[in-house]
Amino acid sequence: MRLRRARGRWIRLAVLIAAVAMVGNSGPAWGTADDPTENGEQPEPTMGNIVPEPVSVQPTSAHYRITADTTIRVQAASAAVARIGEQLAAALRRSTGYPLPVISGAEPGRDTISLLLSGAEVGAEGYRLDVTGNGVVIRANEPAGLFNGVQTLRQLLPAAADSASEQPGPWLVPGGHVMDHPRFGYRGAMLDVARHFFPVADVERFIDEISLYKINYLHLHLSDDQGWRIAVAGWPNLTDYGSTTEVGGGAGGYYTQEQYQQIVAYAKAHYVTIVPEIDGPGHTNAALASYPDLNCDGVAPPLYTGIEVGFSSFCVNKDETYTFLNDVIGELARLTPGPYLHVGGDEAESTTAEDYSTFEGKVLPLVTEHGKTAMGWHELAKADPPTSVVTEYWGTTSTDAPTAAAAARGNKIVMAPANKAYLDQKYNEDTKLGLKWAAYIEVADAYNWDPATYLTGVGESSVLGVEAPLWSETLVTMANIEYLAFPRLPAIAELGWSPQSSHNWSSFQRRLGAQGPRWTAMGINFYASPQIPWAPGSIGGSD
Numbered sequence: 001m002r003l004r005r006a007r008g009r010w011i012r013l014a015v016l017i018a019a020v021a022m023v024g025n026s027g028p029a030w031g032t033a034d035d036p037t038e039n040g041e042q043p044e045p046t047m048g049n050i051v052p053e054p055v056s057v058q059p060t061s062a063h064y065r066i067t068a069d070t071t072i073r074v075q076a077a078s079a080a081v082a083r084i085g086e087q088l089a090a091a092l093r094r095s096t097g098y099p100l101p102v103i104s105g106a107e108p109g110r111d112t113i114s115l116l117l118s119g120a121e122v123g124a125e126g127y128r129l130d131v132t133g134n135g136v137v138i139r140a141n142e143p144a145g146l147f148n149g150v151q152t153l154r155q156l157l158p159a160a161a162d163s164a165s166e167q168p169g170p171w172l173v174p175g176g177h178v179m180d181h182p183r184f185g186y187r188g189a190m191l192d193v194a195r196h197f198f199p200v201a202d203v204e205r206f207i208d209e210i211s212l213y214k215i216n217y218l219h220l221h222l223s224d225d226q227g228w229r230i231a232v233a234g235w236p237n238l239t240d241y242g243s244t245t246e247v248g249g250g251a252g253g254y255y256t257q258e259q260y261q262q263i264v265a266y267a268k269a270h271y272v273t274i275v276p277e278i279d280g281p282g283h284t285n286a287a288l289a290s291y292p293d294l295n296c297d298g299v300a301p302p303l304y305t306g307i308e309v310g311f312s313s314f315c316v317n318k319d320e321t322y323t324f325l326n327d328v329i330g331e332l333a334r335l336t337p338g339p340y341l342h343v344g345g346d347e348a349e350s351t352t353a354e355d356y357s358t359f360e361g362k363v364l365p366l367v368t369e370h371g372k373t374a375m376g377w378h379e380l381a382k383a384d385p386p387t388s389v390v391t392e393y394w395g396t397t398s399t400d401a402p403t404a405a406a407a408a409r410g411n412k413i414v415m416a417p418a419n420k421a422y423l424d425q426k427y428n429e430d431t432k433l434g435l436k437w438a439a440y441i442e443v444a445d446a447y448n449w450d451p452a453t454y455l456t457g458v459g460e461s462s463v464l465g466v467e468a469p470l471w472s473e474t475l476v477t478m479a480n481i482e483y484l485a486f487p488r489l490p491a492i493a494e495l496g497w498s499p500q501s502s503h504n505w506s507s508f509q510r511r512l513g514a515q516g517p518r519w520t521a522m523g524i525n526f527y528a529s530p531q532i533p534w535a536p537g538s539i540g541g542s543d
């Protein structure tokens with residue numbers, strides 16, 4: 001380590017001399033007032049700051065320098081790999097100003113970043129990354145693995161590489177070898193677009209942000225009491241009327257089917273699978289307001305803009321309810337390439353237990369009939385669902401008998417305990433945004449739990465993965481979303497990806513601190529938690 005530090009000093013000195021020589025030439029010089037690192041010195045690039053922590057990292061004393069001559073070489077005959085190469089090139093062209101041509105079919109050689117579908121026994125999402133003086137080689141079995149390897153490579157570069165405008169460099173990649181693959185197959189984030197509506201551009205930016213941390217599912221909460229957010233053929237009132245408000249009485253909004261498909265495609269290009277949710281039997285006021293026939297008394301309630309829960313219910317004993325849900329589920333199944341449709345099922349406080357079971361007994365088969373796997377909140381476990389159904393645990397206790405019984409029967413569980421994984425809970429009593437019914441959740445609280453031992457009777461083999469839900473009762477802007485998601489989302493991402501044996505709070509603190517300048521370079525509005533030693537150049541945001 002001492003050797004590496006000494007080497008780092010030499011590199012910095014050489015770099016400083018080069019930078020001084022550059023003053024007066026084109027491009028910004030170091031040490032100007034614009035320079036967030038104050039003294040113009042960049043931190044030594046290191047392989048040790050990756051989030052989520054890889055399975056194995058072996059640093060060497062080599063380094064590779066990306067220059068104007070660097071090329072990106074991609075496997076011939078794979079459009080998906082070519083696209084990943086173009087994504088990497090696009091990100092780095094902006095900040096480096098280099099041409100970084102993406103060349104297909106060539107062998108790895110000097111001065112290349114190669115993306116190869118070969119020679120890596122790391123499963124469908126894993127990768128190997130090797131950095132030598134000659135360049136960078138990322139190998140994977142599948143394009144998803146190459147995409148994940150590229151996210152790691154981006155974190156090896158100086159934070160300025162994530163800037164949208166040209167920066168001075170130099171662009172050193174620390175030498176070494178990474179071998180990596182995920183602990184869990186499901187690593188999710190959830191965005192509530194029902195309580196407040198967020199346009200396509202915001203959802204796409206959120207996808208950009210979650211995919212940096214190898215999150216591979218985005219659950220969209222598309223309906224609730226306050227709004228219906230997706231067009232469904234044959235049911236125009238849902239969008240003409242049911243979408244027209246949100247919490248606080250704003251204008252609301254909805255995605256056309258084309259817009260939803262745009263989100264799905266954007267997610268796919270970032271190796272994120274969309275999980276659409278239509279909630280029921282509760283959280284349904286917007287639908288009930290749109291169609292009187294869905295109500296037992298045939299009377300449509302007014303639209304709702306408050307934040308109470310538990311007051312609405314589909315009429316369980318009417319055929320119209322299932323005609324409606326069959327159409328909705330069928331449309332969503334048609335528009336969604338991913339395997340899961342989420343049917344909600346939470347907080348059905350205005351539905352009797354018997355009606356709840358009747359309802360789920362009719363709705364869950366509809367999902368299967370339309371070729372998808374049903375997901376739902378953990379209350380579903382009480383309705384004795386088929387073992388193919390995935391339940392999502394959002395409780396705050398470490399025991400839940402129905403969920404443990406479901407796990408024993410063979411159901412898979414996604415872990416999203418509200419007092420750990422809920423991104424909408426305040427950090428502390430001073431946080432303006434968010435709610436606090438489950439807990440104040442500081443970074444250490446979000447990080448320090450194990451998805452495979454948290455819930456009694458739900459062990460590693462029953463856990464499909466983790467999810468970090470972001471409910472939007474108090475969120476109006478993208479900056480609001482970012483403030484609650486960062487830095488806790490990367491904590492949950494690490495619980496989903498990294499081996500439990502690598503779980504270490506002080507390592508995480510340091511590695512998370514190194515993300516701060518990247519978020520600043522990307523314009524992400526994050527909470528600069530006092531628990532984290534933020535690296536120079538980190539500028540925290542505000543709520």
Ligand code: TNX
Nearest residue numbers: 309346347377394424435471
């Ligand atoms: C509970 S958690 C809910 C949501 C709220 C959230 C606020 C769950 C499945 N339901 O309806 O938005 O609390 O934190």
